[in-house]
Amino acid sequence: MNDLDPAAAERAFRLIVTGGGTGGHTYPALTAVRTLWARLAARGQPLDVLWVGAAGSLESRVAASEGIAFSAVATGKIRRAKNPVKMLTPENVRDMTNVPRGVLQARELVSDFRPDVVLATGGYVAVPVGVAAWLCGRPLVVHEQTVRLGLANRVLARAAARVAVSSDSTVPLLPESARSSAVVTGNPVRPEVRTGVAEKAVHALGFHGHDPALPTVYVTGGAQGAVQINETVGAILPWLLGHANVVHQCGEANVAALRERAASLPADIAGRYHVTGFVGGELPHVLALADVVISRSGAGTIAELTALGKASVLIPLASSAGNEQAHNARHLQETGAAVALVDEVTPDTLRAAVTPLLTDPARREAMADRARAHGRPDAAERLVDLLLSVTGEANGPVG
Ligand SMILES: CC(=O)N[C@H]1[C@@H](OP(=O)(O)OP(=O)(O)OC[C@H]2O[C@@H](n3ccc(=O)[nH]c3=O)[C@H](O)[C@@H]2O)O[C@H](CO)[C@@H](O)[C@@H]1O
Missing domain, CATH: 3.40.50.2000 (Glycogen Phosphorylase B;)
Structure with a gap:
């Protein structure tokens, strides 16, 4: 068992994880949770996890099957069009109003749960939760699986304490303000x-x-x-x-x-x-x-x-x-x-x-x-290192 401050051992580590919509965003989040759980268990510290995702989604089913507490927030997929006027479809207007609703719901969840860190692995649902983490001053770690940043992570990279990426070639593609906080972890595999x-x-x-x-x-x-x-x-x-x-x-x-x-x-x-x-x-x-x-x-x-x-x-x-x-x-x-x-x-x-x-x-x-x-078999361990390293860091407007 690793050394741990006895006070910390009494207290559970608190993680909010968000991300989903597809397997590509959901499974890395799940792998990070399991790896963090094992790391903390080895030093005698419990883990409290809340997965925040979309209702009726893949991530809600995965969380249920793993016994992970789950809360749903409103989320909206913005369908892009070359001509911005063409983006004003009824679906997009409805979904745009869902995003602020989701932020309010997520802010309440984050402020009640008081996580040590929030991990966002992409997908539309990650946006309101990541923004809520920033609003509540909780450290946010964004993980990107692909070489080029997805839309949700492009938004959240600016609010993140750290941006974990899967490939060295992603770093120059990050928004300039996020490059110094980038860490190459790889993409966790179950x-x-x-x-x-x-x-x-x-x-x-x-x-x-x-x-x-x-x-x-x-x-x-x-x-x-x-x-x-x-x-x-x-x-x-x-x-x-x-x-x-x-x-x-x-x-x-x-x-x-x-x-x-x-x-x-x-x-x-x-x-x-x-x-x-x-x-x-x-x-x-x-x-x-x-x-x-x-x-x-x-x-x-x-x-x-x-x-x-x-x-x-x-x-x-x-x-x-x-x-x-x-x-x-x-x-x-x-x-x-x-x-x-x-x-x-x-x-x-x-x-x-x-x-x-x-x-x-x-x-x-x-x-x-x-x-x-090209494989990075230690990706989950590196991502967990990062989650633990930002704990206690201030982030966002009230940090
Ligand atoms: C359509 C779409 O938006 N695709 C994106 C989505 O990928 P998407 O989630 O569709 O595909 P990925 O390749 O990232 O992941 C699929 C996962 O599902 C698993 N699997 C697949 C089939 C099956 O029968 N059983 C099973 O378990 C695979 O082993 C893999 O773990 O997120 C990825 C990560 O951001 C992006 O790179 C993709 O471009």
Whole structure:
């Protein structure tokens, strides 16, 4: 057990965490909470956590399943348009009024809870909570998962005591006033992601036709699935199954159509194809089984693929904020750590990108090693160091 001032051991460390909307913002927050809990437990100090998020959201479900106290605040997504007048849609006007309402609700929560620190991991809901932290003079740590700052974090970076970023290349892109408070921590990956066992995936998925003599391709479009990836993979599926087993995560909304399509595959290869809407608790095992991953390039997925060292073909979501998924994919491609299919995504370009990775194991392993060189397995620990280091610092107008 580490040394700790006895007075501090009696008192719980108080954390408000906010962020969500997607897995990319939610899971790093969860990983930071778990890592902080373990760090404090090792020195005999309890942790009190309140997660502030949107009602009915992914983060509310994750907090409930982890036994973390949760409070909802109003939040609004501002839909951007090139012409500012076009932003005055009824949805935007309603959502704009939600933001000040959310700030008032969050200010009450922060002032009642009196956190030692507030951690914001992005998403629209983080804005009112981060602003409330600043208004109440509580230290705010912002964590950014992507190379380019998301909109919520661009707003909050100016109010933060520290801005934790996932890549060195983010620092020059920060607002000038936030650069001196930037710390490169990396993007925390859920610890269980590194504990997968390939054989367990075959069992957990009921993937009875899996051929252990062939490599396995994991196709994933993020939590919702990606129609573009589903269609492009679908067009080369009979060819792909001639060379590999395929686990295809396609999004719950698409699973029925893809299963119907799979029913017409020739019998000798059909067993090598496993399609599923969402990969839940078995994700670590599926990643362990995968030799090649075909995926979107959201920051969470990239952090996992680099932490594990996986060869991948990345097909970025073209409409991601600031085109950051394309930036993520190109960033890895520059060092041979992935193949980025950015401009021309067709069955032919996908087949050309995947072929050498399936037919040449040495090439695949070299790419996996270069991907691993980008990984930051200690990201959660570094973020926790930062949370503990700002405790007691004054921040904001009343600090
Ligand atoms: C559409 C959108 O706004 N995307 C953004 C969102 O990504 P989004 O959250 O969609 O995607 P990420 O790659 O960041 O994270 C997805 C997470 O969900 C997990 N997963 C996925 C599928 C599945 O079946 N099971 C499962 O557990 C992945 O392993 C990963 O941990 O936030 C990221 C982080 O700010 C951004 O980089 C993305 O551009």
